Amino acid sequence: MRERWLAHFALxxxxxxxxAVRRGGRGVRRASGCCCRRPLSQPSPARGxxxxxxxxxxxxxxxxxxxARAQSVEQRIAIYKHRVSLLEDQNAIEDLQATYGxxxxxxxxxxxxxxxxxxxxFEYGQRGVYIGPAHIQRAMLLFGPxxxxxxxxxxxxxxQAVITVADDGMSAKARWQGMIMxxxxxxxxxxxxxxxxxxxxxxxxxxxxxxxxxxVTAETDYDLGWTKSAIPMEGPSALFPPDKPPTEVYRAxxxxxxxxxxxxxxxTGKSLAxxxxxxxxxxxxx
Amino acid sequence: MxxxxxxxxxxxxxxxxxxxxxxxxxxxxxxxxxxxxEDLNQVEKVQRVYGYFVDKGQWTQLSELFADDATLEIxxxxxxxxxxRVLEYMQTAFGKDGPKEGLLANHMQFQPIVDIAPDGKTxxxxxxxxxMSVGGWGLPLYEDEFVKEDxxxxxxxxxxxFTMYSSWKGWGTTRSTIPGxxxxxxxxxxxxxxxx
Numbered sequence: 001m002r003e004r005w006l007a008h009f010a011l012x013x014x015x016x017x018x019x020a021v022r023r024g025g026r027g028v029r030r031a032s033g034c035c036c037r038r039p040l041s042q043p044s045p046a047r048g049x050x051x052x053x054x055x056x057x058x059x060x061x062x063x064x065x066x067x068a069r070a071q072s073v074e075q076r077i078a079i080y081k082h083r084v085s086l087l088e089d090q091n092a093i094e095d096l097q098a099t100y101g102x103x104x105x106x107x108x109x110x111x112x113x114x115x116x117x118x119x120x121x122f123e124y125g126q127r128g129v130y131i132g133p134a135h136i137q138r139a140m141l142l143f144g145p146x147x148x149x150x151x152x153x154x155x156x157x158x159x160q161a162v163i164t165v166a167d168d169g170m171s172a173k174a175r176w177q178g179m180i181m182x183x184x185x186x187x188x189x190x191x192x193x194x195x196x197x198x199x200x201x202x203x204x205x206x207x208x209x210x211x212x213x214x215x216v217t218a219e220t221d222y223d224l225g226w227t228k229s230a231i232p233m234e235g236p237s238a239l240f241p242p243d244k245p246p247t248e249v250y251r252a253x254x255x256x257x258x259x260x261x262x263x264x265x266x267x268t269g270k271s272l273a274x275x276x277x278x279x280x281x282x283x284x285x286x
Numbered sequence: 287m288x289x290x291x292x293x294x295x296x297x298x299x300x301x302x303x304x305x306x307x308x309x310x311x312x313x314x315x316x317x318x319x320x321x322x323x324e325d326l327n328q329v330e331k332v333q334r335v336y337g338y339f340v341d342k343g344q345w346t347q348l349s350e351l352f353a354d355d356a357t358l359e360i361x362x363x364x365x366x367x368x369x370x371r372v373l374e375y376m377q378t379a380f381g382k383d384g385p386k387e388g389l390l391a392n393h394m395q396f397q398p399i400v401d402i403a404p405d406g407k408t409x410x411x412x413x414x415x416x417x418m419s420v421g422g423w424g425l426p427l428y429e430d431e432f433v434k435e436d437x438x439x440x441x442x443x444x445x446x447x448f449t450m451y452s453s454w455k456g457w458g459t460t461r462s463t464i465p466g467x468x469x470x471x472x473x474x475x476x477x478x479x480x481x482x
Binding site (some may be wrong): 071076077079083084087090123159160161162175177179191193197216225226227253254255256257258261263265267268270275276278280 | 290309310313316317320323324328331332335337338342345347350351384385387388389390392394395396407416418420422423429438439440454
């Protein structure tokens with residue numbers, strides 16, 4: 001038995017192999033560059049803002065078929081410029097969503113609503129869909145007054161981003177993990193969690209939120225925990241009803257629901273849209 | 287004469303300054319730097335998608351993040367060799383694909399540090415998962431290796447021992463109760479491997 005375990009661990013690079021690789025990696029970081037070429041199977045970089053499409057389409061074919069050496073200097077500059085644009089777009093979207101989170105934490109509804117596109121939408125749990133910054137700002141008042149109030153905690157952390165920028169660099173989608181910590185005076189604290197599936201649009205060079213959909217998946221009492229407390233989601237408000245009903249009807253914990261994935265499987269490239277939803281006898285899903 | 291030759295050789299071997307490089311050489315360097323940034327992002331993405339699959343029990347999709355000869359070692363349950371065994375272990379330990387009613391097992395993926403190897407074919411990540419589950423809280427620490435096969439980044443090795451594991455009462459009152467035969471064995475083995 002002992003020998004078997006040792007044999008297993010001999011295959012594991014828990015010792016020397018690992019450190020050798022890491023040392024190499026750090027060397028690369030200092031030299032700011034690695035030695036590989038962009039593989040042909042990665043998204044083609046020949047697309048995007050700041051370029052003329054007519055000029056780039058022939059380049060698209062070239063990047064797929066022709067090694068970098070056979071491309072002209074001008075062609076390569078155009079392609080690399082576009083790849084850098086996509087990296088910048090991804091960073092801008094990460095900043096945008098993080099900024100939304102910091103505003104939402106502190107009840108800065110005016111500022112948070114201003115991050116949305118004119119026809120942008122906001123959907124939180126089962127509260128329904130609010131459209132446009134003015135409606136979104138009022139919907140957020142249902143969470144508390146502007147700037148919150150003493151004794152309130154409204155932390156909505158924006159974590160674990162998987163951002164996919166469209167080929168033309170004009171729109172993007174992202175999945176985020178949303179951990180929640182809530183408190184109000186006179187009530188016990190709340191732990192929660194959910195998933196964001198959001199969309200973004202670039203208008204006049206500025207990234208804005210086109211669709212924010214927060215799928216709350218679980219909320220519980222701080223002291224009791226999941227085995228003793230499952231707090232149901234709020235439904236649509238009677239005080240300020242939404243523009244549209246919830247786009248998807250589902251239960252939070254103890255029910256289970258898989259917020260649909262916007263991205264394809266990063267290794268197989270297969271769609272994740274056909275992952276079956278688990279059954280729910282309350283919702284009536286078999 | 288010999289000395290002059292040496293000087294010529296030394297000059298030829300010296301790194302060329304930016305002015306001496308051809309536009310193609312400068313573009314080659316730029317390509318490497320952009321590729322490295324793209325690789326850093328992609329490795330982070332694979333690690334984060336792994337977390338989303340764990341959250342919802344998507345074991346088939348999770349196993350497809352691994353290279354055919356990849357290894358998995360989590361929760362002190364030993365080392366599983368190969369993509370097929372990763373799937374078999376997940377489905378045996380945690381049931382068939384899909385989330386279960388009344389079960390919460392979120393493995394939120396945070397704080398990645400990625401290193402891309404000089405040849406751009408392998409990478410390492412140090413990152414952590416913050417576990418929020420019906421069982422309580424947990425904090426695995428990952429040291430994972432990735433490999434780029436046909437331009438696609440995949441797990442080559444996943445190792446995520448728990449650094450904290452407690453009931454909902456919290457780490458102040460409950461201690462780690464990681465089961466399994468391997469946690470102490472593993473540490474001894476690693477130390478031995480390093481000392482060889």
